[in-house]
Every structure is written in C-alpha cells, then in structure tokens.
Amino acid sequence: MCGIVGLFLKNPALRPKLGGHFATMLIGMSERGPDSAGIAVYHDPAGPGASKLTLFHADGGYPWREVGGQLSEALDAEVDVIHKANHAVLRVEASAEITRAWLAAHHPEVRVMGYGTTMEVYKDMGPPAEVAAKYGLAEMAGSHAVGHTRMATESAVTTEHSHPFTAAADMCLVHNGSLSNHNRLRDWLGRRGLEFETDNDSEVAARYFAYRMSEGASLDEAMEAGLKDLDGFYTFTMGTNDGFAVLRDPIACKPAVLAETDDWVAMASEFRSLAHLPGVAEATIWEPAPGVVYTWSLEGTA
Amino acid sequence: MITVDLAETGLRDLNGRLHALSAETNERAWKLVNPLGQHAIAAGLTLPIEVEIDGHVGYYCAGMNKQATVTVNGHCGWGVGENIMSGLVRVRGNASESAAASGHGGMVVIEGDASSRCGISMKGVDIVVGGSVGHMSAFMAQAGNLVVCGDAGPDLGDSIYEAVIYVAGAVSGLGADCVEKDMTPEHVERLRALLAKAEIDADPARFRRFGSARRLYNFNVDHADAY
Numbered sequence: 001m002c003g004i005v006g007l008f009l010k011n012p013a014l015r016p017k018l019g020g021h022f023a024t025m026l027i028g029m030s031e032r033g034p035d036s037a038g039i040a041v042y043h044d045p046a047g048p049g050a051s052k053l054t055l056f057h058a059d060g061g062y063p064w065r066e067v068g069g070q071l072s073e074a075l076d077a078e079v080d081v082i083h084k085a086n087h088a089v090l091r092v093e094a095s096a097e098i099t100r101a102w103l104a105a106h107h108p109e110v111r112v113m114g115y116g117t118t119m120e121v122y123k124d125m126g127p128p129a130e131v132a133a134k135y136g137l138a139e140m141a142g143s144h145a146v147g148h149t150r151m152a153t154e155s156a157v158t159t160e161h162s163h164p165f166t167a168a169a170d171m172c173l174v175h176n177g178s179l180s181n182h183n184r185l186r187d188w189l190g191r192r193g194l195e196f197e198t199d200n201d202s203e204v205a206a207r208y209f210a211y212r213m214s215e216g217a218s219l220d221e222a223m224e225a226g227l228k229d230l231d232g233f234y235t236f237t238m239g240t241n242d243g244f245a246v247l248r249d250p251i252a253c254k255p256a257v258l259a260e261t262d263d264w265v266a267m268a269s270e271f272r273s274l275a276h277l278p279g280v281a282e283a284t285i286w287e288p289a290p291g292v293v294y295t296w297s298l299e300g301t302a
Numbered sequence: 303m304i305t306v307d308l309a310e311t312g313l314r315d316l317n318g319r320l321h322a323l324s325a326e327t328n329e330r331a332w333k334l335v336n337p338l339g340q341h342a343i344a345a346g347l348t349l350p351i352e353v354e355i356d357g358h359v360g361y362y363c364a365g366m367n368k369q370a371t372v373t374v375n376g377h378c379g380w381g382v383g384e385n386i387m388s389g390l391v392r393v394r395g396n397a398s399e400s401a402a403a404s405g406h407g408g409m410v411v412i413e414g415d416a417s418s419r420c421g422i423s424m425k426g427v428d429i430v431v432g433g434s435v436g437h438m439s440a441f442m443a444q445a446g447n448l449v450v451c452g453d454a455g456p457d458l459g460d461s462i463y464e465a466v467i468y469v470a471g472a473v474s475g476l477g478a479d480c481v482e483k484d485m486t487p488e489h490v491e492r493l494r495a496l497l498a499k500a501e502i503d504a505d506p507a508r509f510r511r512f513g514s515a516r517r518l519y520n521f522n523v524d525h526a527d528a529y
Contacts, residue, residue, distance in 0.1 A: 252399070252418055252436075252437075255379075255380065255398070255399075257377075257379070257398065270339060270360060270361070270379060271339035271358050271359075271360055271377065271379055272338065272339035272340065272360055273339075274339065274358075275338040275339040275358065276338070280358070281357065281358075281376075285358060285376075285377040285395065285396060286377075286396050286415065286417075287396070287398040287399065287417040287418075287436075289417075289436060289455075290418060290436070290437060
C-alpha cells in the first residue's frame, strides 16, 4: 500500500500557498505510507539560460558548497547552493545537461534527484510530516506538486527506490501499483539508448513516458500510448513543467479520487488528503475512470 | 437532533456512541459535520435512527447498515453501504468503487454517478443510481435490483445470478452470461416502485432490463467459451 497526491493550481493567486496546502495533502496519506515520502514541487523557476538541479548524498555533512565552487569554476558560471538535510538545490547559470555531465565526471557519488528549470525533488525516510518539515515544504510557493508516501512491503526503505521518479527535465512520476511487463519494457527502452538507475518498475514507467515525449508526443499522447504498452496495476500522477496528468489502468484496482474547482485540481489515493483544501466542500469530486487520460495545462493561467 | 463535529470528536467515539444506543433510545436523529473523508463513518448501525452527514466521507460509510437511514451530503469513497442488511443509505454526490457491495437487503441510492463495481456480489439489496455506473457493475450479483438512470460501463452483470439490472442509458458492454431480457409490464411496475421509493424522478418506460442467461450455473463443457 502507498499513497500518492498531486495538486495543480489553476489560479496563480494561490501559488504562494502551494506548499502549505500540499504538505497537508501529503500528511493526509501518512496511514497509507508511514515509512518514507517523496515530493516534487514546481517552484521558483531559474532564469533564462539557467538550470536547477536537486542533488542527494546520504551524508548530511557532504561539502555541497565546495562542489558548487568547483562547478562554478569549471563551467565559469554562477552557482547558487541551497543545502537542505541530505539534499542540495543548485541553481546554475548553465544548462542542466552540461551540469549533469560535469557532476557525473567529477562527483559520481552525488545522485541527481531532479533537474530542469523549475522542479525540485526531495525524498527521505520517516513519516510524511517529518519529511515535509525537514525540507520546508509548507513554505514553498509554486504552481504544482506531486508526492508519494510509502509503506514498505517488499523491499528496503531507500531513497533510490522512492518516488517521484524523474526521467526528463522538469518531469516526474508517482505510481501506486505494480507493472508486470517492466522487464520487457526496460529492454525495449534500453535498446533505444535509455539508461536506468534502479530495477524499479515505476522508473520504467517514468522513462517510458519521457521517451514518448522526447519522440514528440504531447503529455496526452504519451499517456494514451502508455495505456497500450504498460501492463499491470497503476494509478499514475505525473508532473511536467507546465502540465499535470492522472491515469489509471483499465481494471482500476488502485484507488484514486479527483477534485476540481475553478482554482485548482487535486488528486489523491483517498479523499482524506483533499479534505482541507480551500473550497473543497463545493468542488466537483469524482473517481477517475479506468483507462481515461486526465490532463491539465498551465498554458494561459500564468 | 444531536450534532457531532468529527473535526473534534474521534471516529471511534462517534461509532461507539451510535453502537451503544438501545432500542428504546430517544436519540434518533443525528447530524455529523466535518467528516473530512474519514473511513467507516456510521458503519454497523442496527437501529432505525436517522444519520445525516454533511460533507465528503471515506471508505465503507454506513457499511453493514441495519434499519438506519444514513444520508451523505457529499462524495463517498469505496464501499458505501457495503454489506447493507436493511434500511436506507442515500448519497447526494458521487460514489467511488464497490457501492453497496455484497448488500443483503435495504436500499442504497446514489444520486450522482457510481464508479466501478457498483453492486458487486449484491445479495438482495436494491440499488438506484441517478447517474451512471462504471465497469464491472453487478459482477456476480446474486439477488436484488440495480437501477441505473444513466449509462453503464463495460462488462455489466458479468457472471450474474438472479439479480435484475435496469438501465435507462447506453450500456457499453455486457459481461459473461448477462443478457438483455424483455421489459414486461410487471417489470415496469416493479421499477416504478423502486424509483418512487428512491425518490428518483425517471420514466420507467425508458429502461431496458438485463439478467442472467443461466448458462454458467453448472459447469458445462459446451459453454466453456462463455466463462
């Protein structure tokens, strides 16, 4: 059992309070996932030509500032480092590709949790309330966020196997369920040059959707293609730089509920996570239908 | 009217109070506010009391209900009225999966849409849905009536026994051994009574009836394709 949540703000006036509402949603899924939690927040974009990376090292005392200094010198670019527990957010006046390549060459011990211009990703062990507090989630402004709370039933509680899984710039996926054809899909994607960091089935789904979009598919088209190619049980919630998507498998055994008002769209495994959102009493609330792609876009809202 | 605020009172305290009522109680009208999506609200009631819930509830609301009338002014999570024995459960919003699952008697009314597997394994309950139902509704339904004023999703009535299904809208597909049957004057009258009891305004003449072809009751190798 796990819990997943997603919040997408249609009304920009609510953005300063994204983190506050989202933290309450995440904590609402504590009983479905008390062991660890992961979040991706679309927050405070980097400027033109710049990028933002969330990095992880198990050692809370890792010398992030030194790494930032080396990076700045090597790329001859300004680097800003924010250190939060065992994560660091780097803002770099260079592209994410160049930065990732430099990190892989010089600091392979550092894991890239997320990259792009906007998304920040944090994953940590402990109850969701603890994780939310540790990374200051409640204070984060932004447009949208997705999260996952884990109840470990089959494998160790590690950040490597934690959601959200990211597979492209500003793209992330949370998954409740299990895929049965992930080995074959991993081979199929591997033959197309994709590399994997874990043996996790949800990572395969994330990379699958990223691959489809890299081939030119829209968010909707990638999700539609997933309905044909992914076999198993899933409720997915996905974030992109300006989009938000929810998809359930055609049998729909894994729970999900959607709520929508003029101001926001929210999804959760259970309504408990939505119960405190502003205006939820008057929201349209429904269970997303099996095998139906639901997407929302920021276009025109900013 | 006794009002209980579930933002302040614990769920177990509430259900404990409801379960402790005696048959002679005067505390017969209850209003619950701030349900906050909690699970198993007003489950296991056994007396003819009235419980009205203002807001959205989680799983198994009014499960195992006997005699009580439970009204939800909001959305319900999975399994509302599951295993209902008697009484009435009314949802004024939409309901998630498995509404009235395994219900033995009484009535469950969903004024909005019900999701997948509505009335799965129903054993005598009457279910009236003002909107549509999702896929695999009335799966292995044994007895009772499922009335759908809107549309029905795929695999309606798969492996159905003696329950009766009435649908006013489109049916996207029937499950194994479920077939359309004649809508006789007798069925129109039965349906009229169900709609009246459910206080749902719909014309019984618009409905079609579905039920079991009874080919799967005993294993017959000639029917293997139908399983």
